[in-house]
Amino acid sequence: MTENSDKWLDAYHDPVASLYTFTQCLTLSDIQADGDWKLIVADLGTGTYDMKLKVYKNTTLLSEHTIIDLPTGVVTFYMDTLTPRTPAIAVASGPYIYVYKNLRPYFKFTLPPLDIHPVEEDLWNQAKTDQVNILNMRDTLEAMRQEGASLTVRSIKLLQMETNNLQNFVNLHKNTPLKKQTVITCLSTMKKSVPDDDAISCLVLGTENKSIYILDPEAFTVLATVNLPNVPVFISVNGLFDVDYRIVVSCRNGCIYTLKRGSTDVTRNMIELNSQPVGMERVNKNIYVGCMDETLHCFTSKGKKLWTVRLPASITAMEAIDYKPKSFTAVIVALSNQEVHIYKEKYLVDVLKMDDVVTGMRFGRFGREDGTLVMSTKRGGLFVKILKRTAKFEEKDKLAGPPAAQNTKLNLPKKTKLFVDQTQREREQCVAMHRTFQRDLAQLRLKVLREYVKALDSSMNPISSDPMEPLKLSAHVQGIGPTFKFSVKLQNTSLTQSSSNLLITFDYDEHLYDFRKKLIQVPILVPGLTYSFDTFIDCKTDKGLSDNVKVYVLKPGKSIPLITGVVSMPVSESIVLV
Amino acid sequence: MPFFDALARWLGMKKKEVNVMVVGLDNSGKTTIINHFKSPETKNHDIVPTVGFNVEKFKSKSLAFTAFDMSGQGRYRNLWEQYYKECDGIIFVIDSSDKLRMVVAKEELNLLLENPELKNRSIPILFYANKMDARDAVSSVKCSHLLELQSLSNKPWFICASNALTGEGLHEGVDWLTDQLKIVLQKKKK
Numbered sequence: 127m128t129e130n131s132d133k134w135l136d137a138y139h140d141p142v143a144s145l146y147t148f149t150q151c152l153t154l155s156d157i158q159a160d161g162d163w164k165l166i167v168a169d170l171g172t173g174t175y176d177m178k179l180k181v182y183k184n185t186t187l188l189s190e191h192t193i194i195d196l197p198t199g200v201v202t203f204y205m206d207t208l209t210p211r212t213p214a215i216a217v218a219s220g221p222y223i224y225v226y227k228n229l230r231p232y233f234k235f236t237l238p239p240l241d242i243h244p245v246e247e248d249l250w251n252q253a254k255t256d257q258v259n260i261l262n263m264r265d266t267l268e269a270m271r272q273e274g275a276s277l278t279v280r281s282i283k284l285l286q287m288e289t290n291n292l293q294n295f296v297n298l299h300k301n302t303p304l305k306k307q308t309v310i311t312c313l314s315t316m317k318k319s320v321p322d323d324d325a326i327s328c329l330v331l332g333t334e335n336k337s338i339y340i341l342d343p344e345a346f347t348v349l350a351t352v353n354l355p356n357v358p359v360f361i362s363v364n365g366l367f368d369v370d371y372r373i374v375v376s377c378r379n380g381c382i383y384t385l386k387r388g389s390t391d392v393t394r395n396m397i398e399l400n401s402q403p404v405g406m407e408r409v410n411k412n413i414y415v416g417c418m419d420e421t422l423h424c425f426t427s428k429g430k431k432l433w434t435v436r437l438p439a440s441i442t443a444m445e446a447i448d449y450k451p452k453s454f455t456a457v458i459v460a461l462s463n464q465e466v467h468i469y470k471e472k473y474l475v476d477v478l479k480m481d482d483v484v485t486g487m488r489f490g491r492f493g494r495e496d497g498t499l500v501m502s503t504k505r506g507g508l509f510v511k512i513l514k515r516t517a518k519f520e521e522k523d524k525l526a527g528p529p530a531a532q533n534t535k536l537n538l539p540k541k542t543k544l545f546v547d548q549t550q551r552e553r554e555q556c557v558a559m560h561r562t563f564q565r566d567l568a569q570l571r572l573k574v575l576r577e578y579v580k581a582l583d584s585s586m587n588p589i590s591s592d593p594m595e596p597l598k599l600s601a602h603v604q605g606i607g608p609t610f611k612f613s614v615k616l617q618n619t620s621l622t623q624s625s626s627n628l629l630i631t632f633d634y635d636e637h638l639y640d641f642r643k644k645l646i647q648v649p650i651l652v653p654g655l656t657y658s659f660d661t662f663i664d665c666k667t668d669k670g671l672s673d674n675v676k677v678y679v680l681k682p683g684k685s686i687p688l689i690t691g692v693v694s695m696p697v698s699e700s701i702v703l704v
Numbered sequence: 705m706p707f708f709d710a711l712a713r714w715l716g717m718k719k720k721e722v723n724v725m726v727v728g729l730d731n732s733g734k735t736t737i738i739n740h741f742k743s744p745e746t747k748n749h750d751i752v753p754t755v756g757f758n759v760e761k762f763k764s765k766s767l768a769f770t771a772f773d774m775s776g777q778g779r780y781r782n783l784w785e786q787y788y789k790e791c792d793g794i795i796f797v798i799d800s801s802d803k804l805r806m807v808v809a810k811e812e813l814n815l816l817l818e819n820p821e822l823k824n825r826s827i828p829i830l831f832y833a834n835k836m837d838a839r840d841a842v843s844s845v846k847c848s849h850l851l852e853l854q855s856l857s858n859k860p861w862f863i864c865a866s867n868a869l870t871g872e873g874l875h876e877g878v879d880w881l882t883d884q885l886k887i888v889l890q891k892k893k894k
């Protein structure tokens with residue numbers, strides 16, 4: 127386990143717990159009323175079968191129940207006033223809520239059926255008495271689907287069938303009554319009339335047909351229904367059903383709506399996000415939303431954006447920390463780069479490095495420890511970390527976030543007249559200025575290119591452009607005169623090919639200088655090595671003149687030099703006669 | 705009356721007094737263990753989580769113990785260090801069935817050992833791997849391994865498995881502690 131944070135203790139890890147689950151399907155609760163909190167996991171199994179409700183006591187699996195369909199959420203809630211105060215577990219799966227009490231199945235709630243499109247209902251009624259041609263039926267259904275009508279699951283299945291299976295399918299199903307059901311997308315709880323920890327709570331659920339339902343915990347009747355403009359995916363509830371409450375829902379269209387008791391206008395205080403939400407948490411009065419575009423935003427309950435932070439990778443899970451013993455609140459964000467970041471307000475205060483991508487997280491009491499972070503990972507691992515008693519999270523103790531200096535106001539001088547005039551001119555003449563700039567830029571580029579071509583043509587540059595003779599030249603002069611030492615360094619820059627049969631010669635003003643060696647024979651050049659060749663130069667004048675000297679590297683049989691170097695000679699000191 | 709005290713002690717009637725601290729995480733069984741040592745008339749019948757700490761007295765074969773029964777709850781754990789100075793021995797109780805919190809016990813033990821008051825003192829530490837009767841309890845050997853006791857070298861220590869409900873293993877531990885404390889007292893006299 128690579129661990130870089132010193133604030134957490136590694137309480138448990140099982141990299142092969144074979145759990146396939148998400149934050150919504152994890153919860154911590156004292157379901158046996160013994161002060162030893164259990165971890166409740168709705169395991170998605172393989173994603174198609176083997177779905178299970180698992181309960182962990184300490185580090186051992188206490189119980190397991192098979193779930194028939196994929197779970198979409200797990201919560202625990204008090205549904206009665208019996209003692210000992212054992213909460214029930216509710217698992218949302220398809221259109222059902224399965225309620226378990228004392229770890230035994232107790233009740234199954236089914237969402238109210240939806241109205242079926244009259245044409246669709248008609249078709250199936252006719253099919254019952256074989257009054258309709260199956261192919262016609264399919265075409266009509268297909269046409270309805272394309273018009274955007276919402277169909278029952280049965281009709282959608284029929285549309286996916288091969289023609290030769292249609293008859294069998296219709297015969298098999300035509301006699302069972304047609305039902306249209308929606309599925310639950312998110313699940314939460316809301317205390318009914320008192321705010322105590324063990325007060326009776328209602329279930330609050332969001333569904334695929336863009337509604338929120340609030341259920342009575344004792345009779346399992348629908349107490350309230352709210353329709354939303356889009357499909358809810360994350361839900362956060364606070365308040366009391368009988369007094370006043372607020373439900374914040376983020377929807378698949380990238381909007382966050384706030385529902386209040388007694389109000390039907392959900393678009394007030396609406397928050398529009400730039401990207402789809404992938405997690406939403408509420409801490410105190412603020413709403414924290416993680417988006418698909420690798421950002422984390424914070425809004426007030428009124429919908430005003432407070433800040434945004436960019437994350438280094440995409441979000442895989444989100445959870446809030448509300449750690450009462452230290453009154454520490456923060457948001458934990460798990461990222462696809464196997465890190466878990468903890469943000470206190472907009473400051474990154476801690477980073478946990480994991481061996482796997484975290485897909486689900488819960489922070490809370492587990493066993494007898496209050497500050498426990500339970501994590502499930504992509505490869506099916508289960509990790510438990512405990513916040514150290516001595517851990518301190520200091521704001522800005524990680525480098526992220528703006529430096530403190532950014533918040534201090536700068537003492538800006540007043541705008542001068544010149545500045546104002548200049549701004550004015552820039553505003554009025556912007557088109558002309560831009561054109562002039564562009565023209566100059568184009569001309570500059572042209573000139574550069576011309577010079578470059580010229581240099582290439584005459585091999586005027588110190589690096590050879592000939593792929594057959596890749597050479598690099600550098601030349602310099604040492605001394606103060608009247609005799610100078612002139613050294614030429616040659617390097618064969620090819621990796622494998624050696625150069626041979628080269629000559630070095632110089633071009634200079636014969637009235638000014640005299641080279642002692644006018645021609646240097648270059649030995650074979652081994653790739654990569656730098657060779658140095660020297661000659662002495664005598665300066666023939668004492669009038670303080672100087673000139674450029676050119677160095678050519680030649681190859682017999684070629685009319686132009688391979689490379690050329692230009693060295694400007696220093697002014698020579700005159701001979702001092704003693 | 706010092707003379708009578710000395711006489712009584714010489715006759716073996718009055719025992720020497722020692723202070724011990726009983727620490728460990730909440731729910732590990734500290735109060736239950738101390739309760740077991742108390743005389744029948746002072747025994748408590750129902751044990752509730754300790755708030756702050758309690759001072760209890762009990763006797764072993766040759767010493768009179770004054771035990772500081774500290775609360776193990778997180779918010780009271782910073783009280784422990786207030787009493788390190790006065791104590792002659794430490795009893796550290798571990799719930800050997802709480803595997804999840806073994807790391808927390810280890811962390812608290814490390815904080816205790818690192819405390820300047822105790823760091824360089826050769827104070828005897830008795831570990832009870834309590835709740836040995838629980839279904840998923842780990843052995844005392846495993847317990848000492850999880851707490852990395854093998855690296856604790858500058859203090860005499862001893863670990864024994866115990867069941868505070870029946871008393872099993874408790875006397876073995878206190879006998880060891882008594883012997884250790886007697887050595888300490890003898891050294892002090894010199």
Ligand SMILES: Nc1nc2c(ncn2[C@@H]2O[C@H](COP(=O)(O)OP(=O)(O)OP(=O)(O)O)[C@@H](O)[C@H]2O)c(=O)[nH]1
Nearest residue numbers: 730731732733734735736753754775776835867868
């Ligand atoms: N099975 C079993 N239970 C035990 C044992 N020892 C203590 N208990 C139980 O553990 C629970 C906690 O015991 P306490 O003695 O209150 O624990 P404590 O360490 O004093 O806890 P705090 O005062 O909160 O620090 C009680 O319900 C005891 O009955 C044991 O050896 N085996």
Ligand SMILES: [Mg+2]
Nearest residue numbers: 734735753754
């Ligand atoms: Mg106690």
